Amino acid sequence: MSKSRKFYLEDIPLDEAWRRFITAMESSGAWARVPGEELPLEKALGRVTAAPVWAALSSPGYHASAMDGYAVRSADTLGATETAPKRLRIGPERQAEYVDTGDPIPSWADAVIQIEHTQNVDEGAAGKFIEILASVAPWTAVRPMGEDMVATELVLPANHLLKPVDLGALSGCGHATVSVRRRPRVAVIPTGTELVTVEQAAQSGLKSGDIIEYNSLVLASQVRQWGGEPTRYPIVVDDYERIRDKVREAAATHDLILVNAGSSAGSEDFTASIVEELGTLLVHGVAIRPGHPVVLGTVTDRRTPIIGVPGYPVSCALTGEIFVEPLISHWLGLPQREKPGLKAVISRKLLSPMGEDEWVRVTVGRVGKRTVAAPLSRGAGVITSLVRADGIVRIPRFSEGVEAGQEVTVELYRDPADIDRTIVHIGSHDLCLDILAQYLADDGLLFSSANAGSLGGLTALRRGDSHLAGSHLLDPSTGEYNIAYVRQYLPSTPVVVMTFMHREQGLIVAPGNPKGIRGLADLARDDVRFVNRQRGAGTRVLLDYHLNRLGMKHEEVKGYRREEYTHLAVAVAVQSGAADCGLGIAAAAHALELDFIPFEKERYDLVIPRIHYESPLLKPLFDLIHGPVLRKAISDLPGYDITAMGNIVIEL
Amino acid sequence: MSKSRKFYLEDIPLDEAWRRFITAMESSGAWARVPGEELPLEKALGRVTAAPVWAALSSPGYHASAMDGYAVRSADTLGATETAPKRLRIGPERQAEYVDTGDPIPSWADAVIQIEHTQNVDEGAAGKFIEILASVAPWTAVRPMGEDMVATELVLPANHLLKPVDLGALSGCGHATVSVRRRPRVAVIPTGTELVTVEQAAQSGLKSGDIIEYNSLVLASQVRQWGGEPTRYPIVVDDYERIRDKVREAAATHDLILVNAGSSAGSEDFTASIVEELGTLLVHGVAIRPGHPVVLGTVTDRRTPIIGVPGYPVSCALTGEIFVEPLISHWLGLPQREKPGLKAVISRKLLSPMGEDEWVRVTVGRVGKRTVAAPLSRGAGVITSLVRADGIVRIPRFSEGVEAGQEVTVELYRDPADIDRTIVHIGSHDLCLDILAQYLADDGLLFSSANAGSLGGLTALRRGDSHLAGSHLLDPSTGEYNIAYVRQYLPSTPVVVMTFMHREQGLIVAPGNPKGIRGLADLARDDVRFVNRQRGAGTRVLLDYHLNRLGMKHEEVKGYRREEYTHLAVAVAVQSGAADCGLGIAAAAHALELDFIPFEKERYDLVIPRIHYESPLLKPLFDLIHGPVLRKAISDLPGYDITAMGNIVIEL
Structure with a gap:
């Protein structure tokens, strides 16, 4: 029994890892299809035939x-x-x-x-x-008798996914039951002393260090969606013997075991050692990203296949897609399901990781004649990057990465038709865009919004990556918003600049304002840690404008270089004590119950190329802006003024 | 109350029928989305959010x-x-x-x-x-705290279909439950005195006139597949009051009622009258085919929408797709799902029905660079035409039909990738092809086989509609099979002719041979009714060859003009007493326990253009033909000889 810590993680190419896993299963018999079970037709929808079905009766049974x-x-x-x-x-x-x-x-x-x-x-x-x-x-x-089916005739082959009409045909030729493959049984074992259930969290809140355990919910749901029968085990603390015993127990009654987290090579990563003790460790570390620390093996005398699934949520979910889905499909006799592929141009350069296949999550939009894939966060801890993803771009190992504008193939998570009903916004972030998205969803439209800052939004419009950009860029020389920037960034594109709303900008500080911050001048204080927005954000432009007016230098502001990408991220930095203040909108401070020192009411416009302004896709958006419902919803939020909503500022 | 018989069925265009139905639902409130219900996340997979979800906690909850x-x-x-x-x-x-x-x-x-x-x-x-x-x-x-989600941030919009990773995100930001739209409740009421359940049929067999009721299973399964909650009622006999009372009962607790059969204008078609008595009859007869006799209305004080669904199985299933699926999707807040579209050329001319939209079921194959859609039976009673369909071609009303070779758009029932793994056979029908299909399915390949007869198969090869053709065409002048026909029909295509097997042809007669038929000469007898195969079938060529040798004329054979398309159809005609004998293979007689008078062992070849013979798609097929497993399976069948299986007859 080895409990000794291993620092060693391999880098096995994905195809080689698969080959080892399948070879081991072939030799143990675990690669065989799962056996059939006889079910009444009412329960057989979506199941897979385990044997061909021949007509028992002719239909019609008479002339x-x-x-x-x-x-x-x-x-x-x-x-x-x-x-x-x-x-x-x-x-x-x-x-x-x-x-x-x-x-x-x-x-x-x-x-x-x-x-x-x-x-x-x-x-x-x-x-x-x-x-x-x-x-x-x-x-x-x-x-004539037998026009539809003649007794003894083949009605359905084996390995056939049963649709509603198939059940009708089986009934019509005299079968009250059908033999379908039983669902592959998959044990999902979450491990980790720091884990709490969401029920515990919802009831008693979280202590620092607590992590809500949801990977087992994602894995179990994936298994169910792909046609398997998951068993979701309770959380097991980081204890070698307890995890090992649970694995042994699961191996007796399951076709596959998934142990979540503990698959890497850290001090509390036990999966590889447990697999080694209970059976054969085939692979520890696969050359893919996210998802590198994967364990593959077989355990106990039954040689049950086991997968050590990495703990980062994105790595976990992708490990499910890469390893578990093909296994379940194979056991059921179904073909390996391929996601629909769509050609798109990538919106920004992607560097390729050395020697690893990378799965990049992207949103996809159809902007005019361009289909654009915009990469989402590559952080393996950011589950929302998968929630928001329209698809995946695979960058193969040893490729030289992907240049901005290069064509890639997106493996879509959605129906391709969804892409055509998606309005793509890239630009400044504001809560009102989420509200807008809600109302658009009621009209059956999707609203994809990427927070790239105001300047990033204008740049994206220039590239043709988006339909519109939210922008609040103050021109220091005139005190006017947006127009000068639009002229500069989109000199040859006819655009409409329409006001969305005005909003309060100010300093976000901890409740009670413990540091007694009263204005920007306080940012020069040694005991005040600031948190900034990223370059190109309108809020940063606003900060620089005012620092300049006050004659303050960037170096005087502690934390000027710490960048966050949204108002809420700034607010949470203040909430967590990582910073004492940041510049942002009233709504963000309000949302996290922080204090707010207002100092500017700024205009937030939508910049829309005329070609999109006039397109049917965007019409419902403008209908909402001109209608009463959205106005009411936004004016109910703190810190917004809708007086000018829908006004055309300028047409260029 | 009107029970009087109506001969009158309207021909309302589909869009007008929809408009009436939706308008009525809008005015009664039935067009609103279904309300939400709070579910634990474990039960929410595949459900639709009823409201936007905002993060309750930040994730991570700390740095x-x-x-x-x-x-x-x-x-x-x-x-x-x-x-x-x-x-x-x-x-x-x-x-x-x-x-x-x-x-x-x-x-x-x-x-x-x-x-x-x-x-x-x-x-x-x-x-x-x-x-x-x-x-x-x-x-x-x-x-940083909130890197993934900041408390108060929008995590999921309303009307969002919950995927596994969505459940993870909901959990991660502190939600143990989620509000999802409850499933729309759909009552499915099968009516008809002639109906029996498949359980009854499987237990006690069928009497003449009994029909196995399965439309309600198909409709209920469709409802379930589309996200609704079906209630499948027991069969109600054709009795106006009983059906009416059942409709009234269902209306109190359902969002939609489907009454199956009785939607036309015959003597026992009560649906329209019942809707008139209980509420408002909006439409009786829609200009679509199949599916013309559709009833749309609302019933009782609750103004519950009701659809009278036609009784023919294909009409019934398509009525589900055309009327029920869009309703359920709308109620759930989902977009109308479009099937993936695929451009294909149609393999034969289709006449357009006057003034009706027609839904034509087709199989689709990728043959070289051509994508070919081959129409299946248009009979509304042939459920297997839907089972076998890869998709639907819609022919709009008032179009001039479709010429052979014309491009059409197929709305696919399958994953487009399935089309690429389909081997297309058009030609002579034989049971061994079904056996072959089984083994190919084990390799993940689909085998689409259309029974067009031997000559039809060669013609299809010439058009480029198929990969291979089974053929058993006897050349009267030489007594040799196939070669002369291949030379004639495919003069400029390099082809390989490979023997599949030899098989017994003979006369199929009732058990005990009650008419004492001994050979073809008996076909001239007045008391012997023959059933023939269609023009172009190898078996008909064989018959003509032997009639000619015997100096018999076609007119002497009673039933010479009655054509069936398969050996089993011939056998069932004999079994049912519609004919006294037919020419066919031993396996068909054996399958239906009929007597068989053999008189010829014929060679059945596969004709394969060289370009397909050498393609990777067909390789597993030839591997099977040369391997032991398929040989064993076929030699176990009565009437087959596999000695020459896999021999190359000629390469042209």
């Missing part, structure tokens, strides 16, 4: 009338026309018998004449008669 | 170490290098503290130095020290 009308002998109808109808007897020694659609035709009949071609039902002493106004060929309007 | 290493003050590290390490004290008045990835950093620290850049933990009288080999900038290797 059936395809219309409402009279079953006849076709020979009896010869020569009948509208002008020369023929009489056929109903009743004894009959020549005609009424049938509804679906009724069996009598054995003496070989055709059906539809009711519209008959008339004059005439009841006399000689019996009951009809007149027919047309002749019919043999087998007219008859669905 | 967290991004690595295993030592938390330090960045200022203390200034100047440290490998050659000039700096000593930092651990413990009281500390300058460094060990942290694992994810641990909070102490409040005095502002950076983490990774463990690989430290060394020499040295315990002396002065305390515990480490040496650091590099300096770090402020906030290096620290994930």
Whole structure:
């Protein structure tokens, strides 16, 4: 038994890691498809046939009338026309018998004449008669027995994903049940002393160091979505023996074990050692990013496959996609599902990591004729980068990275049609954009917003990466907002500048303002740590403008170089005590219950190239801006003024 | 109350029918989205958010170490290098503290130095020290509080379909539950005196006139697949009052009612009258095919929307797709799902029905560079046409139909990638092709086989519609199979002719051969009704060859003009008593336990253009033909001889 700490993590290429894993499963029998179980059809939707199904009965089971009308002998109808109808007897020694659609035709009949071609039902002493106004060929309007399925015929192959109509066909040919592959059983074991459940967090709050455990929820949900049956174990603390015993227990009843976190080579990373003790460690470390510290192996006498899944949420979810989904699909007999691919140009340069395949999360927008993929955060801890991702761009190892504007293939998480109903905003961040997104969602539109700052937004417009940009750039020479910048950055693009709203900018400080900060001059104090916004942000332009007016130098401001990308990030830096103040909007201070020292009401405009301003895609957005509902919602927020909302500032 | 029979069925264009239905729902409030219900996250996968979700907690909830290493003050590290390490004290008045990835950093620290850049933990009288080999900038290797989500930030919009990672994000920002739209409740009421359940059929068999009820299973499964909650009612007999009462009962607790069958204008079609009595009949008859007799209305004081769904299985399933899916999607707040579209050429001419939109089921194959859509049966009773369909081609009303070779857009039921792994066979029908398909499915390949007869198969090859053709065409002048026909039909295409197997052809007759048929000469008897194969079928060529040898004329054979398209269809015609005999293969007679009078062992070849013969797609097929497994499976069937299997007859 090895509990000794290992610093060593390999860098096995993904295909080689797979090869080792599959080879081990082939030799143990674990690579075989899962066996079948007999289910009633009502429970079989979305399951996979374990064997071919042959018709037990013919359908229809008899020669059936395809219309409402009279079953006849076709020979009896010869020569009948509208002008020369023929009489056929109903009743004894009959020549005609009424049938509804679906009724069996009598054995003496070989055709059906539809009711519209008959008339004059005439009841006399000689019996009951009809007149027919047309002749019919043999087998007219008859669905022959077995037209749909003949008993013994193949109805569905094995490895077939059951759709609603498939269940109908199985029923129709006499099967009340069907043999489908049982769901592969996957144990998901979350480990970590620092972990708490979200229920605990929601009830009792979090202590510093507590982490809400949700990777097991993501993994279990993935397993379920892909057709497996997950068992989500309770959290196991970082204790070698306890984790090992839980793995051993799970191995007895599962097809696959996922141990979450502890897959790296740190002091409390036990997975690799446990796999070594209980079975065979095949791979420790795969050359992929995110997701490098993956463990692959088999454990116990059953040689149950086990995956040590890394703890960072993005690494965890991608490990599911890369390793677990193909396994489940294979066990079920389904083809490896490929995501729809879409060609797009990448909005900014991506450096390639050395020797590792990288999965980059991107948003995708259709802007005019360009399809643009914009990379999201590459941080493995940022689950929202996966939540917001429209797809993944894979950068293969040893590639030279991707230049801005280069074409890439995006593997889409969404329906490609979703891309066409997405409005792409790149620019300054404001809470009101989230509110706007809500109302657009009600209209079935998606609003993709990337926080690149005001200048970043204008640059993105110039590249053709976005439909519009929120901007609040103060021109120091005139005190006017945005116009000078738009002229400079988009000199040859016809654009409309429309005011979205005015908003309060000011200093965000801790509750009660413990440092007694009263204005920008206090930023020069030695005991005041500032947190800044990134270069290109309108708020930073505003800061520089005012520092300049006050004759203050950047070096005088402690923390001038610490950059955050959103108002809320600035506010949280103050909330956490990492900084004493930052410049930002009132809404951000209010959201985190911080104090706020206002000093400027600024205009926040939307800059929209005319070609998009006039496009049908954006029309609902302008309808909202001109309507009462959005105005009401925004004016209810602290620190906003909607008086000028929708005003055209200038058309350039 | 009107129970009077109506012969009148309207022909309302689909968009007008929709407009009426939606307008009525808007005025009653039934067009509103369904309300939300609060669910634990474990149960929320695949559900739709009923409201936007804002972060309840920040994540991380503190400044967290991004690595295993030592938390330090960045200022203390200034100047440290490998050659000039700096000593930092651990413990009281500390300058460094060990942290694992994810641990909070102490409040005095502002950076983490990774463990690989430290060394020499040295315990002396002065305390515990480490040496650091590099300096770090402020906030290096620290994930700031709120890096992923800041409390109050928008995490998910409303109307968002919850994926596994979304559940992770919700958990991570402190939500243990989420408000999702409750599933729209849909009542499915099957009606019809002739209906029996498949359980009854499987237990007690079917009487003539019995129909297995499965439309309600298809509709309920569709509803479930699209996110609704179906209630599948027991079968109601054709009784106006009983159906009406069941509708009234369902209206009280459902968002939508589907009454299956009885939607037309026949003597037992009650739906329209019931809707009229209980509420408002909006539409009776829509200009679509299949699916014309659709009823739309609202019933009872609740003005519950109701759809009378036609009884033919294909009409029923398509009515679900056309009317029910968009309603459920709308109620859930999801966009109308569009099937992926694929451009293809249609393999044969389609006449357009007068004034109706037609939905044509097609199979789709990628043959070389052509993507070919081959229409399936247009019979509304043939559910297998939907089971086998790869997609739908819509022919709009008042179009002039579609010419063979014309480009159409197929709305795919499958993943487009499935089309690329499909081998397309058009040609003569044989059971062995189904067996072959089974083994190909194990390799992840799909085998699409259309029964067009041997000549039809060669014609399809000439058009480039298929990869290969099964053929058993006897050349009367030489007694040789296939070669002369291939030379004639494919004069300029390099092809390989490979023998699949030999098989017994003969006369299929009822058990015990009650008519004492001994050979083809008996077909001239007045009391013998024959059933023939379609023009172009190899079996018909064989018949004509032998009739000619015997000096018999077609007119002498009663039933010569009655055509079936498969051996099994011929066999079932004999089984049902519709014919006394037909020409076909031993396997078909055997399958239906009929008697068989053999008279010819024929060669059945596969004709494969060389370009496909050499393609990787077809390689697994030839591997199977040359391997032992398929041979064993086919030689176990009655009437087959595999001696020549895989032999190349000729390369042309």
